[in-house]
Amino acid sequence: MRLLPISQSRLRPLSVLAAAVLAVSSLAACGGSSSDTAAAGSATSGTINWWGWTPTDTATAETYISAFNKQYPNIKVNYKLVNISDWVAALRPALLSGKGPDVFDMQPGAYVAQFKSFAEDQTKLAQDALGADWKSAIAPIGVSGLTADNKLTAMPVGSVYAGMLWINGDIFKKYNLKPPTTLAEWKNVCQTLKANKVGCFVQGAAQEGFDQDTLQSIANSVQPGLWTKVSTGDAKWNEPAIVKTLTIWKDLFDSGIMQEGAIGYQQYPDANNDFLTGKYGMVMMGTWYTQYATTKAMTAALSAAGVSGAKPFPILPIAFPDVAGAGSTSGMYGDADFGLAISTKSKQKAAAETFVKWLTTAKEGQQAIADQLNDLPSLKGVEPDFDTIQLVDPASQKAPVQDLIEKASTITEPREALLSADVQNAILAAATSVATGKATAQQAADTLQKAAEAAGVTFK
Numbered sequence: 432m433r434l435l436p437i438s439q440s441r442l443r444p445l446s447v448l449a450a451a452v453l454a455v456s457s458l459a460a461c462g463g464s465s466s467d468t469a470a471a472g473s474a475t476s477g478t479i480n481w482w483g484w485t486p487t488d489t490a491t492a493e494t495y496i497s498a499f500n501k502q503y504p505n506i507k508v509n510y511k512l513v514n515i516s517d518w519v520a521a522l523r524p525a526l527l528s529g530k531g532p533d534v535f536d537m538q539p540g541a542y543v544a545q546f547k548s549f550a551e552d553q554t555k556l557a558q559d560a561l562g563a564d565w566k567s568a569i570a571p572i573g574v575s576g577l578t579a580d581n582k583l584t585a586m587p588v589g590s591v592y593a594g595m596l597w598i599n600g601d602i603f604k605k606y607n608l609k610p611p612t613t614l615a616e617w618k619n620v621c622q623t624l625k626a627n628k629v630g631c632f633v634q635g636a637a638q639e640g641f642d643q644d645t646l647q648s649i650a651n652s653v654q655p656g657l658w659t660k661v662s663t664g665d666a667k668w669n670e671p672a673i674v675k676t677l678t679i680w681k682d683l684f685d686s687g688i689m690q691e692g693a694i695g696y697q698q699y700p701d702a703n704n705d706f707l708t709g710k711y712g713m714v715m716m717g718t719w720y721t722q723y724a725t726t727k728a729m730t731a732a733l734s735a736a737g738v739s740g741a742k743p744f745p746i747l748p749i750a751f752p753d754v755a756g757a758g759s760t761s762g763m764y765g766d767a768d769f770g771l772a773i774s775t776k777s778k779q780k781a782a783a784e785t786f787v788k789w790l791t792t793a794k795e796g797q798q799a800i801a802d803q804l805n806d807l808p809s810l811k812g813v814e815p816d817f818d819t820i821q822l823v824d825p826a827s828q829k830a831p832v833q834d835l836i837e838k839a840s841t842i843t844e845p846r847e848a849l850l851s852a853d854v855q856n857a858i859l860a861a862a863t864s865v866a867t868g869k870a871t872a873q874q875a876a877d878t879l880q881k882a883a884e885a886a887g888v889t890f891k
Contacts, residue, residue, distance in 0.1 A: 476505035477782035482522065482532035484515040485769055487699065490731065491803065498799050499789055506782045515699075519545065526774060533777035534787060537585035539576025539766040539845075541852035550584040550772035556784055557583060560792035568792075570840075573767035573809045576848035585770025586791035589806025592765030592839040593644040593717030593846055594651065596752075600745035600827055602629060602712040610749040614679070617752050618686050620712070625687070630711035633690050635698030636866060639859035640847070645683075645715055646862060647846070650676040651762045652755040658764075661883075662849035664890045668883055669876040677865050677872035679754050684866050694866055704736040709744070718839050719768065720746070721804040724828050726821045728803070745824035748835045764844040768806045804832070807839055857882035 486492045492510035499508065511532070513521050525531025526549040537543060537550065557565040566574055573587030598610060606627060611617035621631035635641050650658040653672045660666035661673060683689045690711065696702055706714040707723070714720075722728040729743035751761040771787045773780060790796040797808040801815045808814075815836065822828045850858075861879045864870035870878070884890070 471781040471784075472779045474781040474785050475503060477779045478507040478509065479533040479777070479779050479783045479786060480509045480511065480531075481534040481771075481786070482511045482513055482525070483536035483769070484513055484518050485536060486805065487512065491805070494803075495790060495796075495799055499786060499796070502789065502795070503785060506785060508786055518542075522546070526776065529776040531774065531776075533774055533779050533783040535772050535774065536769045537577060537772040538769050539848035540850055541847075541855060543577060543579050543584055544851065546772065547579045547582060547584045549775055550582075551775055551780070552582045552584075553586050553773065553787070554583045556788055557586060557792070560788050568811055569809050570767075570807070570811065572765060572843065572845070572848075573770070576766045576845065577770045585772040586787050587767040587770045587809040588791055589768050589797075589800050589808050590765055590839075591717050591719045591768040591806055591846075592763045592842050594648045594751055594761060594763035595717070595835070596632075596749050597706075597714050597716050597720050597723075597746045598749055599706070599709065599712050600747045600824065602709070603747075608712075610747075611752045612750070613752055613756060614682070614754040617688055617754070621686075621688050624712050630690055630705070632688050632713040632715070633696070633702045633705045633711040634693055634715045635696040635702040636689065636693040636862070637696055638698050639855050639862075641698045641702075641715060642862040643850075643855065643858050644717065644846075646676060646680060646858065647764060648751040648761045649679050649754055651764075652751070652753050652759055653679070653757065655759050655762055656844070659844055659849065662845075662854075664888050667890055668880040669873070673879075674872045674876045675755070677861065677875055680862065681865050681868075681872060689866075694863060700736075703732075707732050707736050708738055708741075718748075718765070718807060718835065719805050721748070721832060721835065724822050724832055725804060726823050729823055743823045745822075745828050747828060747831050749831075762844060763839065763842050764846045765839065765842050766846045766848050767809065807836065851886050851888075853886035854883050854888065857886075 483492070489510060489512055496508045496510065500506070522531065522535060526546070537546065561568045569587060570590050573590055577583060577585045577587055602624070603610070606623055608620055608623060611620050624631045634645065647658045650673065653675050657666060657670070657672050661668050661670065684693065690696070702714060705711050723732055723746055726743050733741040733743065753759060753761065771791060773783045773787060777783050790800070791809060794810065794813060797810040797813040798816070800806050801808045801813050802820060804815060804820065817829065817833070822832070857879050861875040865872055865875045
């Protein structure tokens with residue numbers, strides 16, 4: 432699932448008639464399995480409907496659309512935000528009826544399996560935009576996660592990575608705290624914050640995706656790479672190292688690192704709002720949270736959280752602590768945040784292709800993505816322009832944010848792409864049962880292994 436956030440963008444078009452003529456001739460030809468040109472409509476005019484669970488604030492989507500319209504003023508794009516928890520229930524009947532979106536978000540993993548039959552194959556679009564060697568121009572993790580049955584179900588917009596934490600820089604500075612690097616240090620930080628009536632760490636443990644992030648990070652501390660191995664069937668979910676992972680997960684609750692009532696919390700809006708309003712010093716979020724390092728996004732987020740006139744504060748990324756005490760740095764992991772799929776039943780396929788092609792393959796579109804610090808752009812060679820991005824506190828934030836982006840660009844370990852919906856549901860059940868004491872770590876691991884086998888995973 433994709434579980435995520437806010438952003439904003441900008442950009443500048445190229446030229447006039449020549450660009451429009453080029454766009455008409457090249458875009459009308461793309462689209463993989465698109466039907467005839469008449470049914471596809473015009474490549475430079477029309478109205479298309481885009482449904483997504485991200486961007487989570489419509490202002491971000493409208494910024495992308497506004498930038499797109501500077502180059503394609505006659506294509507109207509309507510963005511409809513659908514809550515991630517309602518996504519499947521809303522999208523499937525809309526696509527079946529043919530009255531749903533022309534363009535819709537697609538996430539690696541379970542959603543590709545569920546919605547691939549409703550999506551046009553965008554291989555030809557990618558070839559037309561980037562050439563025969565198009566795969567080399569895009570981040571590999573985006574292509575692999577959105578491909579099924581040799582079909583490119585969506586063009587990747589950008590990638591996100593998890594496996595780290597964010598801290599409130601002002602709170603850590605006020606209490607002279609250093610980012611924790613071990614489980615013991617994490618507990619000590621929590622004791623100090625709680626003694627000063629400040630929450631330590633907040634997580635929406637009612638949501639599988641974020642429980643999975645924390646569990647994968649713990650597992651990477653216990654035994655690097657194990658999570659990927661159990662996800663592919665090269666190791667089992669009831670391996671001793673996974674049992675240890677679940678044991679450490681339980682300790683986060685027993686020791687008070689996890690906030691009280693975490694199992695009843697949603698990451699959005701509950702944990703997100705609690706962190707942004709200064710109630711907690713730390714939160715489990717990924718690279719998509721980088722957007723809140725900017726004054727503009729942080730101010731908008733505070734307003735959305737119901738805080739009027741609040742002063743933006745600097746957030747800083749830190750490594751996930753070595754909670755296993757084995758000396759292993761807990762590696763990060765990621766996928767394409769989302770791709771843009773084109774509905775097979777769209778009556779405006781040509782215009783939809785124009786929009787998708789611009790946002791995912793044009794340097795202008797990808798620069799708009801990069802500068803919001805929400806997604807790392809899929810197109811290689813496009814980087815955030817820190818000369819124009821306004822951070823809340825550049826002195827403390829610029830170096831760690833740039834380091835995070837540089838580190839993320841080298842990551843190959845997947846996050847969601849290897850897991851089916853059934854296995855993800857089993858992960859949530861295991862996490863919840865252990866956290867609430869209804870099952871031991873071993874019992875939960877055994878149940879998780881049986882669920883994975885029942886879901887059709889073949890183990891070696």
